[in-house]
Amino acid sequence: MREGRPVAAGLRSVYAGRSHTVVLRAMYALKTSAWFVVVSGFFEPVFFLLSFGLGLGGLIGAIQGPKGLAVSYAAFIAPALLATSAMNGAIYDSTWNVFFKMRFARLYEAMIATSLGPLDIALGEIAYALLRGLVYALAFMSVMFAFGLVLSPWGLLAIPAALLIAFGFASCGMAITSYMKTFQQMDWINFFMLPMFMFSATFYPITVYPEAIQLLVKIFPLWHGIELIRGLTLGQFDSSILWHALYFAVMVAVGLVATTRRLTALFMK
Amino acid sequence: MSETEDSTIMIRAGGLTKAFGALVAVDGVDFEVRKGEAFGLLGPNGAGKSTIMRMIASVSRRSGGTLSILGMDPDERGPDIRGHLGVVPQQDNLDTELRVRDNLIVYGRYFGLPMKFLRPKAEELLEFAQLTEKAAVKVDSLSGGMKRRLTIARALVNEPDILLLDEPTTGLDPQARHILWDRLFRLKEAGVTLVITTHYMDEAEQLCDRLVVMDKGRIMAAGTPAALIQQYSSREVVELRFGSERNAEVALQLAGTGERIETLPDRILIYTQTGEEDLARIVDGGLRPLTSLVRRSSLEDVFLRLTGRSLVE
CATH class of the missing domain: 3.40.50.300 (P-loop containing nucleotide triphosphate hydrolases)
Incomplete structure (x- = not known):
């Protein structure tokens, strides 16, 4: 970026206000894609909920919620699964899908030759990931309602919260993917995601860890996402919930700026 | 303007x-x-x-x-x-x-x-x-x-x-x-x-x-393509093959024919305005090429003259 250029002109050179056409492109692509892949994103958290929540939950009984009130084990892990599925969906779309389009399909190269800018592409791809995430979140929430796992009317806010989580992961995921050149490097993402899923107080309260480990868990984003949604669906939260939301707002901002810069660097050399 | x-x-x-x-x-x-x-x-x-x-x-x-x-x-x-x-x-x-x-x-x-x-x-x-x-x-x-x-x-x-x-x-x-x-x-x-x-x-x-x-x-x-051919090449090109060992040696004897002579490993190129006449004169002079060809000069001749014949890797 050149110095002394007005901000508006700088934005105009990377953004044409047409990211909706990138979303539209994804809709057209659905026509030729395998539907079971799209649908499978819904079933994964449901299977976890059934096996762990209802199966294992029967053995465990009640568990302490964030504010110390006892809740059923299924109600405890359901919001964590919602947060995790928001994360997984966003990461899958913004890493593997984007990696393929970037390195093999050369889709962005074609897009950038039109009057679209890199920010249009970043926003469009992320918006589509969110749209898909929204469908999954709504479906999973209906399952939670059906099993009586949403204990508070605040729980409705879990849907926008899931979208915020997905937005944060998608924008950072896309930025990170832009640095990846090989499939081996892409595997590092999985290497990072699985432990985050296992250890972010997903299946038990964070208090089981010693202080130092707790701190480590709190550095990573998923814990914030789980706390955010768990607080809402259980109706047990305080003002600290805003910090969890803020964590993702920062991820969104940092990810978008980084993605736009990287797309510019990659395709507008 | x-x-x-x-x-x-x-x-x-x-x-x-x-x-x-x-x-x-x-x-x-x-x-x-x-x-x-x-x-x-x-x-x-x-x-x-x-x-x-x-x-x-x-x-x-x-x-x-x-x-x-x-x-x-x-x-x-x-x-x-x-x-x-x-x-x-x-x-x-x-x-x-x-x-x-x-x-x-x-x-x-x-x-x-x-x-x-x-x-x-x-x-x-x-x-x-x-x-x-x-x-x-x-x-x-x-x-x-x-x-x-x-x-x-x-x-x-x-x-x-x-x-x-x-x-x-x-x-x-x-x-x-x-x-x-x-x-x-x-x-x-x-x-x-x-x-x-x-x-x-x-x-x-x-x-x-x-x-x-x-x-x-x-x-x-x-x-224009025509102007480039005119400027950087001749009207016609005579291509002669005497076998890869003899080309260089024969080329020395041909000196002075046409406007320019280029000796390649596999053939000799004579850039000239009058291809057929030059070829007849060469044959009359006692040289017997294995194959000969008179053709119009093309953009390829211009290109190779300007950018050289060595491979760009």
Whole structure:
């Protein structure tokens, strides 16, 4: 970026206000894609909920919620699964899908030759990931309602919260993917995601860890996402919930700026 | 320059330079492209043709000099300029997740064109690309020539003022090339300005009104194909083969024939105005070539003279 250029002109050179056409492109692509892949994103958290929540939950009984009130084990892990599925969906779309389009399909190269800018592409791809995430979140929430796992009317806010989580992961995921050149490097993402899923107080309260480990868990984003949604669906939260939301707002901002810069660097050399 | 003349200049580059770190890919080139002409960029690999194309396409920032496309500076108004361009890249980058017709429609949407315009436009372009019957199939099932035609059709969806074609027929069989040339001629007739890079000299002679020959980032020569042949080659070329051991030795005896003699490992080339007469004189003089050929000089002779015969790796 050149110095002394007005901000508006700088934005105009990377953004044409047409990211909706990138979303539209994804809709057209659905026509030729395998539907079971799209649908499978819904079933994964449901299977976890059934096996762990209802199966294992029967053995465990009640568990302490964030504010110390006892809740059923299924109600405890359901919001964590919602947060995790928001994360997984966003990461899958913004890493593997984007990696393929970037390195093999050369889709962005074609897009950038039109009057679209890199920010249009970043926003469009992320918006589509969110749209898909929204469908999954709504479906999973209906399952939670059906099993009586949403204990508070605040729980409705879990849907926008899931979208915020997905937005944060998608924008950072896309930025990170832009640095990846090989499939081996892409595997590092999985290497990072699985432990985050296992250890972010997903299946038990964070208090089981010693202080130092707790701190480590709190550095990573998923814990914030789980706390955010768990607080809402259980109706047990305080003002600290805003910090969890803020964590993702920062991820969104940092990810978008980084993605736009990287797309510019990659395709507008 | 008067104002009316000025308005017909579509692209103007002055001292245009592009460096990638220490590598200077384009080293201060000047050229102009006028409305409705087919302008060719010729040169061996690494000459800087594609880099110039990318700068014109407003997806690569110049390092120095001036560049004006349709009167606009690509550094400041990239998306606006790109809205008036059609780009056919060296390698097809069609959207393989979309069907053939959808490739045209969705690409048009990227330019912000409404569906009302795009629906009939897509049919028109499918017709133009001879792909009407393939409209509903996936891109993967198309042949190389079909993909190329679809890429060109896609580049026309926004009715561009300038069409940029980066090696449009590389990798195509002769039939597919001729179909493509025919399509490009039609576009030219319709008033579309074409900028073409190629290393097929016959293609350049067929398609280009005017061209520049580039080497190592610089322009070596510029003009119409005929003028370049006149300036840098002779009217005719006599090709003689005496066997690879004898060529060099015989060439010494031929000194003075024609305007210029070039000795290659496999043959001797004599650049001359009077090929048949020179050949007769050589044979009368007692030399017996294994094979001989008199042909008209071509752009390929100009190209090889200007850019050398050594391989660029």
